[in-house]
Amino acid sequence: MSELLAKTLRSSTFRQALAAILIFGAVVVGLFAYVFWATTNYVLDHSTRATETEMGELRDVFVTKGRDALIAALSQKASVPASKSNVYLLADPSFAPVAGNLAGWPPSAKTSVGWVEFRMRNGAPLLGAVAATLPDGSHLLVGRDIAELDRFTEKIKAAFVFSLAFIFALAVFASVAVTRRTVGRIEAVNATSRAIMQCGLGQRIPLRGTHDEWDELAANLNRSLDRIEELMEQVKQVSDNVAHDLRTPLARMRGRLEKAYHGEREAARDQSVIGEAIIELDGVLRMFASLTRISQIEANEGSTPLRPVNLFAIANEVVELFDAAAEESGVHLKVIGDPDVVAMGDRDLLFDAVANLVDNAVKHGRPKGQVSVEVKKSDGDSVVSVADDGPGIPLSEHQHVFERFYRLERSRQSPGNGLGLSLVAAVARLHGARVELIDKAPGLVVRLKLQQSGELRPFSSEGAG
Known part of the structure; x- marks a missing residue:
């Protein structure tokens, strides 16, 4: 098993499968990150626009009706139950609180203009606000509780990290599983090849009955082995038959020539012996000519123009x-x-x-x-x-x-x-x-x-x- 695992990890199929799954995972994570970014930006942008609109309304109150009207408006807004998640604060030029439902001016907002996020203390809900300076030097802050968005963001981040870990684990598992199957089938082919080299053509690659491309490959290789075994048997048979068919005419020729060699020279008999030897040799040559012709035909298979x-x-x-x-x-x-x-x-x-x-x-x-x-x-x-x-x-x-x-x-x-x-x-x-x-x-x-x-x-x- 350890040897199979080592072959699996060294396999190019493993590397390719791992790369493919990681690329797919990167695409999914990228899409997920885009959805997260678009969603949080949409929610945050909606909150920002609503807060800026409310800030504009309160500035108009200050400009048209004065400081007291602004303080009354802030008190009214802070007392409405539906607005308890909203924060309001009017501070003098030294940032000392004048009116509103916020205990003090957030330090991070003293040097910022526009949208700012802050916590009043550690563990407190996250707030988002718009800060502005009024014409008399006072400072106005309008904001709202964005803890829900903060919690949503934290959950998305956690899901993002979990997804990365899950995709990586899935990539490793799927790559190993796919590669082990591939390596296992290849190893079956290699084992059969080694057995054939050691023991002969009698071995065949086992089929698993899945009728997939691996079974089709194994079946094709087995048919090739059958054909090779058949051709080897034919070669053996041809060799045996050639030896058998040549033995008789060659033995007859040798016997006649030996008899003529040890006998007295007679022109008519010698000529007859030579003629019979020529006939026997012609038969042998015709046999080899036929074999050569068949071999030439088979060698040109697929290349002869029709x-x-x-x-x-x-x-x-x-x-x-x-x-x-x-x-x-x-x-x-x-x-x-x-x-x-x-x-x-x-x-x-x-x-x-x-x-x-x-x-x-x-x-x-x-x-x-x-x-x-x-x-x-x-x-x-x-x-x-x-x-x-x-x-x-x-x-x-x-x-x-x-x-x-x-x-x-x-x-x-x-x-x-x-x-x-x-x-x-x-x-x-x-x-x-x-x-x-x-x-x-x-x-x-x-x-x-x-x-x-x-x-x-x-x-x-x-x-x-």
């Missing part, structure tokens, strides 16, 4: 390319569909993908059977379908046939290296296309669906029974 291409023209060229091989096998190969179907894509890569589908259909379809390439539009997609009437692919194998070097048991004795559909999947992934395998019973349809616009969607391969 342009409008005519899928019917591509299908026609593929059929013409394989027409001779199909005729040799007794397979009837044809292209059907809409000549005006266009999709966004790379022409050469789409040609390779369709060519691999046709090659698989001719090789693995029914001898002397039918293979058709259909081009059409469907639900806003441009579709190329390659159909044969052979034995098809079991539904349980549909997802596996796109893996590199994966071959069905019945196909292991036929030529090939199990990379054709992997290349098709790589091209489909580059184009954001969908690949569907549909059993015709008998026969198989492989359908490649491309978008007619340039917006890519996530690649998916689907199988249907």
